[in-house]
Amino acid sequence: MHPYFQGRPEALTQVSGTARVPLWAPWPPLHGWTVGGLGWCGDERTGAVATLLAMAGPSPLGGPADLVLVAEEPGTGLGARVSGVDGVDPGNLPDRAPEAKVLANGHPTPLWRTESAPDRCA
DSSP states (O other), X not given: OEEOOSSOTHHHHHHHHHOXXXXXXXXXOOXXXXXXXXXXXXXXXXXXXXXXXXXXXXXXXXXEEEEEEEEEOTTOXXXXXXXXXXXXXXXXXXXXXXXXXXXXXXXXEEEOOOOOOTTOOO
């Protein structure tokens, strides 16, 4: 894992330009939210096999909130690690309809809740 954020917006472009996976970020940016960190897994020769973007801001329900978005190639384990799960993946997808869908590059992308540590939702 390479932490990569020096307070420069160009860091987002640099990491996403060499990554083999997307760098997920809400667009338009959420009102009152800031980027707190950026990281990637891999090497400079082959590019990032996992990306991570951390954000913080006001919760719609009141108080502060954190958001960590991870994209990775299967078997990398960054998402499982961030969600507090042992191993390299969170397990099988549930046998039900997705709980939400977001537009990712203009395509509806399903989201399911998976196992995670008790202090977070993944």
